[in-house]
Amino acid sequence: MNIKRSIVTRVRLAFLAICLFAFAIIYKVGVIQFKDGDRWREIANEKRFHYQPIYATRGNIYSDDDRIMATSLPFYRVAFDPSIPKEDVFNKGIDSLGMMLSRFYGDHSEAYYVRKIKNARREKRKYVRLNGRMINYQDKKMMAQWPIFRAGKNKGGVIFEKIDRRFLPFGSLARRTIGFINEDKKGAGLEFSFNRHLAGKDGEALYERMAGGNKPINDGTEVKPMPGFDIQTTIDINLQDVAESALRRVLTENDAHHGCVILMEVSTGEIKAIANLGKHGPGLYLEDYNYAVGNQGRTEPGSTFKLASMMALLEETDLKLTDTIDTGNGSKRIAGAVKTDTHGYGKITLQQVFEKSSNVGVSDLIQTHFGDNPQKYVDYLHKFGLHQPLGFQMNGEAIPVIKSPKDRSWSRPSLSTMAIGYELKISPLQTLAFYNAVANNGVKVQPIIVKSIKRADQELEKFEAKVLNPKICSDETLAELRAMMEGVVENGTGKNVRSKDYKVAGKTGTARKFMNGQYTRKYSTSFVGYFPADRPKYSCIVIIDNPQKYAQYGGDVAAPVFRELADKAYAQDLAIHTPMARRKPGVMPKLPSLHAGSQEEITLLCNKLGISAHPLNPEEDWIRVDTQKHSVALKPVPVKMGQVPDVTDMTLRDAIYLLENNGLKVRVAGLGRVESQSIPPGAPLQKGAVITITLKRNGKPTRPAEVLPANAIARAY
Template identity: 65%
Template structure:
């Protein structure tokens, strides 16, 4: 009996405790919901609603003639708030909407989309992404007319999230020079070096965290993004194309490791072409900027002999090009090492001019020993005077620092002077070597190379860049006269006579430097040619580097010089100023109407109105129009863009053409250089079936 009472007592106590605990929970819920309800709602709202950046549109990169080298095109992801539409609108349109989504994306069934949307609406989910695939602007306009969606964002719930993609109309051309920037803000080339200008300033908008993601809240507090500035480069697309093709052929032929070409205008310092190709399993691609960066900084070899001879003539002006030097049998002992010449049995007794033309290592070494043997610091001082030990302050990030030894260095040995004189025990980037050759071509004035001319906002120039003088005069006029004669002699009679031209004179120097591996010089070479043309009135300077070519003929004259010649020939052929042409200058007719062929109706109307040009839309409210010039006015006629049909882009600017064709899911191949489309490969108005590629020709 006592046991029974004990058990009942325990049960009652346990029940009482549970009841008290339950009451406490109910009481706490009541406090939270009623007494502290507003407090917790405010905290919830504060954590649920947050500001998110709205990214600015990235600026364009242009070539010197304003051809687009890189631009951003808009794409969209489609999201949906299924709770916004009222029951009548939702129920009337859900079946048709599901069918259209299934047909458009082609990945899921109509039932799948219907269930996905209905389940989200039933669960009160205010955000679902219908598909991760990005759509273009034309698809966006089409989808905005679908059932439910046609009621808009506030009544229908459709959300078009803008995403921008970087597009390069010329494909891989100048890819490393254009460069890239990743999500961590790391990168290379123009995209990285001018990111602060190109990226603009992001805005921000209020977003609400909801089940499945977040959605924007437009309450008037959003800050619009400030779009990025455009940059205009000095790159000539035609010369860039020639440089890359010529370099690619030479690399393939010799199975070399990498190569680089730089062409620069002598007077302005503007880089007209910069090609960099490195070897991969699939061929050669622009994988690194060897022209500027540390991986391209090497011992220059015989191209450095120009600096040595300049130092010699400055230090000993009595030395003449006709003076004789005995180079012997091609083998010369310096301290405990031997220096050799390329010619078996040597060149014997030759002039100073021939020492340079034949690139005699022994001849240069003997001249250095004779005049600088007891004054080695003087030789290095002249190199410093030429600016060889300083960076150029180039506009692209990552310029390598040159390495020039000094007699105070612990690694300065008894053979260092003669070794440096022929291009060893010192390191320069190709651009730094070219800057010296350009100075000789520019009457002794060493200038800073530039690759960006302007930063723009639309047509307004925000900032312009001009080259600055690095060294007013690298050497005397007497020295300039001597070294110019030697450089011309290399092409006329010396190691580069294989690139001699009947149409114009070339001045330059070949280089073939042995490479170091594991601390020892091996029989692998870095070949080069640096020079300028036309030699009598220099317009362009250029350097070509081809690293580790394979085969029998692996000298600079055989490998690098022909690339220089191909690029120089093309540049000369298209530059009428170098031909001293007598063509008549056409005087423009100021009373004639401007040449306008096609474009956006809003843009064309705005421009014409601001310029005071009479214009008349002819029965059209289309976004895109063709232009029919009258006597005193411009008439705009419809040029509709129809879904599934090839648009007519003839007469449009490249950017407008890319925008329209891209929105039709057409892959665009651009040919030629110019501001407007002259031809298109697919007939306008034809049906877009399996053909997804179109070629447009610029003029």
């Protein structure tokens, strides 16, 4: 009995607890619904409606002649508010709309789109995305005329969500230089380096969260975005095209790992072309990294660095280019390390040391004159600005590595090794800037690739190359360095860039690559120089890394790219062409041999030949020609009744015609024109009389005179 009572008590207590819990829930629902309803509805609205950014249209990137290299094009996603169209408009156009959507997107049937829209309308949904694929502006204009949609946004319910996409009109041309920027605001190239100018300022608008997406609410609180500024680069599209095509061809021919080329204006520092290509498969090269500027392109330059060594040597000593040094048989131990040349040159001048790119010669000279104080050599490199970056406009510029005697890695051979471009690292752009200073009368300028920030035609900010060093060395040294570089092209390792139309000055480079703790048989080949050498307008550097075929030297691998780009730059820049010597006026051509004859025929002949003829008596049938400087005067030869006519200087045909028409019998002696006649002009005419005319060619008898009757002459003709 006690057990039964205990169970009933427990059941009652449990039932009571459940009832109390149920009443508590009902109470809480009531409180939420009635007492706190407004607050919770406000919170719900806050969560349902939210402000979302409207991204600004990104600015354009232009070439130096205002051609668009990168721009933003509008694309759209198509959404629909099925609750907006009126019943008659909806029912009348839904089938046609479904058919058009099906045909346009080609992914679902007409019935699918009709069912999708009708279900959304039945469920009173206010937003449904019809398809995830983006359309262009022309497609948007076409869709806006479709059934239901043609009623517009407020009556037809169509929603075109704008999304900008970056477009490069020239395809892959200068793609790496143009660069990119991703959603995390990370990137490369101009897009990343000038993002604060290009990006503009985003706006915002109110959106409603709905199933399938967010629907914009146009309540007048929208903040319009401010489009980004445009940037104008220094890139010449034509030269950029040549640079990339020439580089790609040479990389492919030599199966190289990567390569780069930079073309720069000497005085302004403006980069007119910059190409970077890396290998991505057999014969496939893409712009994957900025080797010309960044850390991956920073390498031991090899022989192109010998210009800096010779500059330091000439600045420090009184050596002349005609002074000699014994390089031996092509191998010499210098400061504990063996330096070698490709050939044994023996005793050669400093000019020849540079022209032949003698490692022995340069190393020995630097060791001899700086061996007691290596820091002085390093100080010269610092003076030339080779130890610090250029402050280039694009992010990611490599920092040069120039060793010092204070460094732990410095060893006894370091000085002579650095002299020929090893145990230091420098980027191609930094090497080019140094050579450009020599071409620019010793003024070292900062390379630039963007020259202005614009909005439409209004220039907001202008960039000019900064002077990094107003005088990199003395004028005497500059003159000797230029002579050496011209000698490289005329007589040395750079003959492959020699041109008959203009002079080139430069230096080849072939550096062994340091890998896994040792120098390998893989090479980085290069050529750097400027042109025209007598009045420099452009400087250029070409790097071909690790060529795999038979050609392994800078003069054979890199030089052809330099030559092709230089030829194009020279051809299109008429200002740097050498004026052609003015031709001396030649002797005026002689007028045709005209003497005497029919005025009509001679006048016709003069007109055909463009000779000015001035008849003194246009009515006269027969004339004699008076040859003047640029024209002929036609003097009349009167034929008087009863007198023998004057036929001297006439052709045989005209003489026979005139004499026989006056009743004379003609005999002929010789060939040519009439020199004389047996009956003098003006003598009384006796019909049937015989007259002998003597002919000569150019005043000389053509053969012994032979008298022939006129009719025989006629038959001969």
